[in-house]
Amino acid sequence: MAETRYTKDHEYIRIEGETGTVGISDYAQGQLGDVVFVELPEIGKALSKGGEAAVVESVKAASEVYAPVSGEVVEVNSELEAAPGTVNEDPAGKGWFLKIKLKDAAELESLMSEAEYQDYVKSL
């Protein structure tokens, strides 16, 4: 089963071999409220860990989505352009943002496991 790891900024990355699928957590979508617009990066863009990867806008505010790890964007979820509300409905599934080809798998170790993230959210 694919492993999912989380940042303190509420991005997740689901690891599938050399690539990871990046999105925002269920907690994050709940905090954000109704998503009305998603700006996705160009395919091929090199992202560095902690750098801006995408922008997600709710009715009330714009938020940046940061790259959980460094790597190259290999795919984006262009369905979100027409249906940004998918981020609210299914953040861990159809509401994914982008897929990244990992530059350095060791960077994953600095991220939280599912259990660690759930504890972190409870502490907020």
Place this chain on the structure above:
Amino acid sequence: MAEAADAKTADGKTADAAGTATLLKTPLHARHVALGARMVPFAGYDMPVQYPMGVLGEHNWTREKAGLFDVSHMGQCFLVGPDHETVARALEALIPADIVNLAPGKQRYSQLLNEDGGILDDLMVTRSADPDEDGALYLVVNAACKEADYAHIEARLPANVKLIKAEHRGLIALQGPGAEAALAKLAPEAAEMGFMTSRTVKVAGIKANVSRSGYTGEDGYEISAAANRIGEIWDTLLLDATVKPIGLGARDSLRLEAGLCLYGHDIDTTTSPIEAALNWSIQKRRREEGGFPGAARIQRELAEGPARLRVGLLPEGRAPAREGAEIATPEGEVVGTVTSGGFGPTLNGPCAMGYVARAHSAPGTKLNLIVRGKPLPAVVAPMPFVPNGYKR
């Protein structure tokens, strides 16, 4: 994920970290919490930004049915003097609206002006319909400005006119196409009221001052009643299946689509009512006679046109432009700034307002809004963005 640097809290103001320790509560605070609202600091009050329905759902509900808003944080006060003319003239020295000729039971929108014609606050002024209450004007001002407004007004009143704060009152707004039917069940007279009129009626048996006005672009009412009774009116209205509670998040998106100004954002001490395209709120007699703060500037701007003008802006595509975004010509010359912007749920797209140099203010003018460093094409558009539903 983190809120972008230029993002604002739900109320549209930058968060006040220091102000959270001593937040005030409206008389309906416990009800918001019980309804599951997400509470945020706004103008010194702990206020509901959204209920479990969410901002989009609440916005759409208000446009289609009836939304109920707690606006008890706003400042309610009375100006009281010997007769209407004396009180009206005292207020006219501070605002550019014609209040002397305001008929009993009528309401007007105006602005408190500084000596430069800049806007200290915007407000609603109501003359009671009751002849026994003549010589009293009821004012509603913004929560964040109310203490400064009261001090400003009091310092400038003649000795025979007094300002009486109505801090013992709560204020709620019922807005949307279903507002008339919902309120008329509790106060049948409400159905007969015209837009921008006011009456004292019993709502669910409780004495209330009701005006047919609001801040959403929809038909609707504002209901002022004693703080210890307003909760009963709130509860009774919510028993109606067409009425749902609506938070500040949807209040902001509703007023933006309606093209209505938010004080501190779209208007402030640096903007005049003419720059803000609020000319309609300055009646002919006042334009000609002046006699209000900043009259020289305002009369000059009326005659010659202001240097800059508040306009509506419709971005192409789906990306919203937020407050603070620069407005540039297609050639790259910066000609203004966005003062409010976001996503309009009813419009089903982004909309914004901002100030541009007058040469670029005509509807249809193509401009770029600079969003995250990139030019976002937009067009100057008339407001409201969504047709209003006022009961004329």
